Amino acid sequence: MxxxxxxxxxxxxxxxxxxxxxxxxxxxxxxxxxxxxxxxxxxxxxxxxxxxxxxxxxxxxxxxxxxxxxxxxxxxxxxxxxxxxxxxxxxxxxxxxxxxxxxxxxxxxxxxxxxxxxxxxxxxxxxxxxxxxxxxxxxxxxxxxxxxxxKSKEVKDRIVNATIEVITKYKGQLSVNELSDRASLSRRILARKFSSNIGLSPKQLSKIVRLQASLKSLLDNENSNLTDLTYENEYFDQSHFIKDFKEFTGITPKEFYGEELKMSLIFDAKK
CATH class of the missing domain: 2.60.120.10 (Jelly Rolls)
Known part of the structure; x- marks a missing residue:
């Protein structure tokens, strides 16, 4: 491959x-x-x-x-x-x-x-x-x-772009209230801007970014210790981590670890 x-x-x-x-x-x-x-x-x-x-x-x-x-x-x-x-x-x-x-x-x-x-x-x-x-x-x-x-389209929304950069920088670990405060917008207006520009809410994108950080940690460090991954990525506890993991992968972290993890990240370009 x-x-x-x-x-x-x-x-x-x-x-x-x-x-x-x-x-x-x-x-x-x-x-x-x-x-x-x-x-x-x-x-x-x-x-x-x-x-x-x-x-x-x-x-x-x-x-x-x-x-x-x-x-x-x-x-x-x-x-x-x-x-x-x-x-x-x-x-x-x-x-x-x-x-x-x-x-x-x-x-x-x-x-x-x-x-x-x-x-x-x-x-x-x-x-x-x-x-x-x-x-x-x-x-x-x-x-x-x-x-x-x-040439005939509007440029990207600067507020949305700046908020995405914050989400990425903090690996999806900030709350929606913190994101709204940084953007100086209400949660409702920020959510509306995200929906029209991205198709996801700030909370959804943050959850995805945080999970991607966890997956890359699994692949790069070959670390399958759920406790370490939970606290490294600032989940409330293991059940919170496992719940988000299953939502986006369909299976548990232990089931996903291995060749299927590597294939998934290859398909997402690992970048």
């Missing part, structure tokens, strides 16, 4: 976290992969074979070849059909809102076709990227497309 991360053009760095590719044979890819929420939205282009999505509360379906995956608030289980070849544009938490007129909240936990997002221009983008010769060409095509869209 090969993954590679690419930096965006500096003019798009306020919106795009990174580009990344994943290539793997069917034999080298686990049969099912649990993708956990990470607070970002992604444009995904499968130039290899497709993936099944297995919702826990619905019927399995084959995902489109190219689509946007909205904000995840629960585990998202996928299964490869064959050889993986995937190009991903990973946006920052509020990075995609300037590129669409569709309410961000309506995209939650679902794949959205490029046709629905961008009309005929989306279909052309899909064709051009799938027929590009390499990743550098795909990035150039994507950035040309996004630059053109950005």
């Amino acid at each position: 090969k993954t590679k991360i690419y930096e965006p053009n500096s003019a798009l760095a306020d919106f795009i976290k990174c580009y990344w590719t994943l290539e793997s044979s069917l034999e080298n890819t686990p049969k099912r992969n649990t993708i956990i929420p990470d607070g970002t939205m992604k444009l995904i282009f499968h130039y290899g074979d497709l993936y099944w999505h297995h919702p826990k509360d619905g019927k399995s379906f084959l995902q489109p070849r190219c689509f946007l995956i909205g904000q995840l608030t629960k585990p998202y289980i996928v299964e490869p059909v064959g050889e993986t070849g995937t190009f991903v544009i990973r946006f920052k938490s509020n990075g995609f809102s300037p590129f669409t007129d569709i309410p961000i909240k309506e995209m939650e936990n679902k794949p959205i076709s490029l046709k629905k997002l961008f009309g005929d221009k989306g279909e052309k983008l899909e064709y051009d990227i799938l027929n590009a010769n390499n990743t550098d060409e795909r990035i150039k095509i994507a950035e040309t497309f996004l630059f053109a869209l950005l």
Whole structure:
């Protein structure tokens, strides 16, 4: 399995976290992969074979070849059909809102076709990227497309952007009241701004950021001690940590630890 991360053009760095590719044979890819929420939205282009999505509360379906995956608030289980070849544009938490007129909240936990997002221009983008010769060409095509869209859109909300930076800096450990005080806004207004720009509430994003910090600690330090993880990430207690963990992964920390954890973070680009 090969993954590679690419930096965006500096003019798009306020919106795009990174580009990344994943290539793997069917034999080298686990049969099912649990993708956990990470607070970002992604444009995904499968130039290899497709993936099944297995919702826990619905019927399995084959995902489109190219689509946007909205904000995840629960585990998202996928299964490869064959050889993986995937190009991903990973946006920052509020990075995609300037590129669409569709309410961000309506995209939650679902794949959205490029046709629905961008009309005929989306279909052309899909064709051009799938027929590009390499990743550098795909990035150039994507950035040309996004630059053109950005010219006619408003820039990101500065208050939301600053609050995201605070959430990230403190690894999701601040309360919503503390975030509201720092932003000099009421909880209701801050929540409304987050919903329209990110598709998540400040509390949801904080929980996701804190869990991601816990997962990276598991992977980087190979530490499965729940007590250490609980206090390191400032959860109230182990039951609080396990509750949040199960909400976003579908299983307990001990069940998730191991190869499935590594696969999940690979799919989230480990960045």
